[in-house]
Amino acid sequence: MRELTYDEAAVEAVAEEMRRDPKIFYLSTDPIPPLLREFGPERIRATPIAESAMTGMGIGAAGCGFRPIVDWRQVTFCFVAMDQIVNQAAKIHYMFGGQARFPLLFRATVCGGGRVAAQHSQSPYSMFMNVAGLKMFLASTPYDIKGLIKTAIRDNNPVISFESSRLLRLKGPVPEEDYTIPLGLADIKREGSDVTVVALAWLVHEALAAAEELAKEGISVEVIDPRSLVPLDAGTIRDSVKKTGRLVIADEAGPTAGFSAEVAAVATEDGATFARLKAPVKRVCALPVPIPYSPVLENHVFPDRKRILAGIREVLREGPAQAA
Amino acid sequence: MRELTYDEAAVEAVAEEMRRDPKIFYLSTDPIPPLLREFGPERIRATPIAESAMTGMGIGAAGCGFRPIVDWRQVTFCFVAMDQIVNQAAKIHYMFGGQARFPLLFRATVCGGGRVAAQHSQSPYSMFMNVAGLKMFLASTPYDIKGLIKTAIRDNNPVISFESSRLLRLKGPVPEEDYTIPLGLADIKREGSDVTVVALAWLVHEALAAAEELAKEGISVEVIDPRSLVPLDAGTIRDSVKKTGRLVIADEAGPTAGFSAEVAAVATEDGATFARLKAPVKRVCALPVPIPYSPVLENHVFPDRKRILAGIREVLREGPAQAA
């Protein structure tokens, strides 16, 4: 199968949907060149640096029958539009009693690793997860991002595509044929029986590397990529933990009230899952600090395969494991 | 001891600190009358409806040696200022290498119950908890709010005081003498041995009511009010769960990646706590929906003493409880 980068796969998803549906148009402060070339400046619009207006205009046009894509670019730029996201996009369908639909795709680059410091590096998806009325996902492969973006564009609600800055150049197989991936469906990226690692984005790849290494020692790691954050596929996560009895969560965001906390809660509030859990849950996350610039510092802040390995070893050591 | 309302206690804390320190001033779109009368329009400033500017101006004045208080009023109004909160206030001390201090108190009313619908009812504190660089608390009594606000005003960092709309008129004893309550210190509002309920704000009172009722059945409930969200007193929570073996978390916010998820993770990632946990963790939260207007609907969305009771009974039923 042909290979595309994560970034190319995302743009291809947009382009294919735009060819199919003339109601789709695109707003961002700097247009993406191939989209601009193909669709022209009427459908690929360069906006002033006014993300609040841009986001609200997307909502308004959606309510009038269009299907806008609003690209915030770095997720940190969308905080200026937070009212439009949280008070408007998320609530408007509900508070008007469902009388109009607001099909909207928001795109935002998250994660760190670029040495661009605190105002350009953040993984704040859990801030949005707590807001009722928004769907969102964070893909880890070119295949997944294409399928998820297509689903999101066809969805009749605001959906946020968080996209990992570390993966933009990652290549992977992407079929030529049209396909979609439903929201709310986790992907088991590797099957295993001793421990479950729930990981997001770049850390899916780091978890797979860790799993590879542990396989040499006879330890079998299951790697689950939820892909979709809201809705979250609690069933797949719980089934895996019921099987392995151990849970490590790897996330490039800070732990506090993060995605990782939600997964910990999802696992430990379910009776059947809790009953099989043999060791404490382990969160392998960024340190709770703004992201620093200097490579030495930035590298120290983020989790990686080594910390995932250490986390896995910790949950294997702890609890009534040996007894089981 | 004399009694004050929650709201009066908060205003008294501000007034006492303002008398003590001329560097404190207050920004909000509608000044609080008693503060305006005492301190005049130079120190109690009415701003245009421009929360983004207001918040940033607080940051700038703080960096120049003042100690501003920025009152967003309804927390939903602060989303227009989210860039200044998340990208600036939270990060500025760190990204500039600690060279300047930014003492700032933000005030925001949270929670629901007022039939004011989705754009005026939200409990989004977990959105801020995930952001490194912000301290925050949510008091449940007049005594606590006064002591915490005073601490926050004296702190050299941005601190958010979330204040419960349901409690504004709640009366309680408040000493005349100066006192402060440290951030990061939970308060055990009721001691008990069978189950731990970690609750916030209004739900502290609902949990106490539930505990009273269960006491009649011989069930002993410990009610912990963390008060401070960041830093969170994990030690007190864990110690309690180690003692009781059961954890219910009651929060007026939605569960997803919420405060409740964080407490679940804090309890279940700690080896000693996990080892004593006899039943799954239980979250008693708002339904994950925007807040509706009609009383029938709004009442259904929020947890209350009945749901806390049900949650407690559930964790008492489940797990190897009877065996212990």
Next chain:
Amino acid sequence: MSLSPQGRSAASPATNLPPETQREMLRQMLTIRLFEERASADYRAGKIYGVVHCYIGEEGVAVGVCSALGPQDRIISTHRGHGHCIAKGADLPRMMAELYGRQTGYCKGKGGSMHIADFSIGMLGANGIVAGGIPIVTGAGLAAQMEGKGGVAVSFFGDGASNAGPFHECLNIAASWKLPMVYVCENNLYAAQTAAAATHALPDVAARAAGYGIPGEVVDGNDIFAVHQAAHRAVDRARSGGGPSLIECKTYRWRAHTERKGQPDYREQAEIEAWKGRDPIARLERQLREESALDDAELQSMERQITAAIEAAVAFAEASPFPLPEQATDDVFAA
């Protein structure tokens, strides 16, 4: 033009609107007033919940502007939304049922006073966040431009909202893109308790239009014909591809910022009384009588009809069921 309560502006020039149109404008203004008087009473009686913001005294703006619009045109409102709803043609029973928190309300009881919308008539909703609607309706303007059918979008907002960032961002985009927009600032001189004089660098919000190269006009918001004519010019301009305009309507709210009991109102009583003397409804009545386009009998019949319609709306609301508790989880997402 800048207006004091005494009104330095001359009465607007004789309009060439047909008398039935003028009477319809009166009928709509009266409907707003009587609807809100009833809503206010029912709020105090505990039948309406939360918070209600009354538009009484400002009726000339909503009706003056909406009478210059067609059904394909779209508007957005503020937290003070009843007037805009009624002027755009919303259904009184469904409005009242929404205030009563009933299943049959415009938002099935989920929105209440601050969130009444009727997308089917181009009313994109009241909005509880100051200036929050301006970007959304500017998106409706973009939609109208892309649809290419001559539709126009109108943003209503207060003097308070004109100090917020989205106002600026949207005026600039609308001007750059020549969107078919009309921005209508309802300058009632206060944002909640705060006087506009204390928070605005200049008394006229309309002066800001110059920064974007678009027309900015101050009109007496209590003179419905002046409002209508200004709106008409702006709508024509927008429809014909000329881009956006800013119209500032000087007006005044008669009641406190909200209907909440015990809410302070720091405005001077004399100021309130002076503005009551400039009642847009009484003014139109007077004009119509002077032109012999209205007599006592007609007026009484009009009032009777409106009162009956409001009674019917209340009866509908009262008879409608509350939502079922479980319906709280409906409508989070569209199918």
Next chain:
Amino acid sequence: MSLSPQGRSAASPATNLPPETQREMLRQMLTIRLFEERASADYRAGKIYGVVHCYIGEEGVAVGVCSALGPQDRIISTHRGHGHCIAKGADLPRMMAELYGRQTGYCKGKGGSMHIADFSIGMLGANGIVAGGIPIVTGAGLAAQMEGKGGVAVSFFGDGASNAGPFHECLNIAASWKLPMVYVCENNLYAAQTAAAATHALPDVAARAAGYGIPGEVVDGNDIFAVHQAAHRAVDRARSGGGPSLIECKTYRWRAHTERKGQPDYREQAEIEAWKGRDPIARLERQLREESALDDAELQSMERQITAAIEAAVAFAEASPFPLPEQATDDVFAA
């Protein structure tokens, strides 16, 4: 006044600044340029990380404005911050060490190019969020007003930032409260790849001042004396309680938006060349020579000194240790 690259404006009137001041202005502009040429080279060599935005071509603005300020005055910068730092008197070794990500940098390696600040000299920081600094420095203006010692605060921001909400909110507040502020728009005609012509309703950002009743002036940003004089007037006005001003400096960046390799630059080569012909540094050199205030020997010695200072800064940076990994958890909160 509106400027094309050819420059319709006449050269600014003969200045009465003493020659040593004029030479100091030249020295500062040259320092900015040579510092950035070195930073750019070191970035390409992998010694500087992340992203670097160069100010080359726009030096006249930072130096022209800051030369009108005193040490008690405060400024804030943008993502393109080196020029403002140097013009306000920041230390080159600590700047370079920050770019190199070292412990001895201004931010201990936590900030990098986009976040250099020196509060001790009134430089409140570069800022990675477009328009993010405007409210913060307006707070510094409020602080100055409350301190009552005649301090002034200056906000530097781009043409792109002038379309963002905080610009509007702050101009209005500063004008209402008569804050001692100078708002300096560096209109380099582009926001990243997007031409200002495509996103601004009017070519002159300065036109927006009228909406707030404050002075708005367009100056040739490549004419350092014109900038200095405009800044001087605005600073005087602010210091004496007259409130804020908006100064728009038309200028141009010579390099791509960032130094990132392979980054596209869609601007016309001819446009870039035309603007290089209007180099603010060459222009001041020429003027000084014409006035016999500078000769080759002096210029060469100045360049040697600056080069040596930059070499010393690089040597300091190179010799400085990287932070320890554990220091990543320092400085989240102040004691």
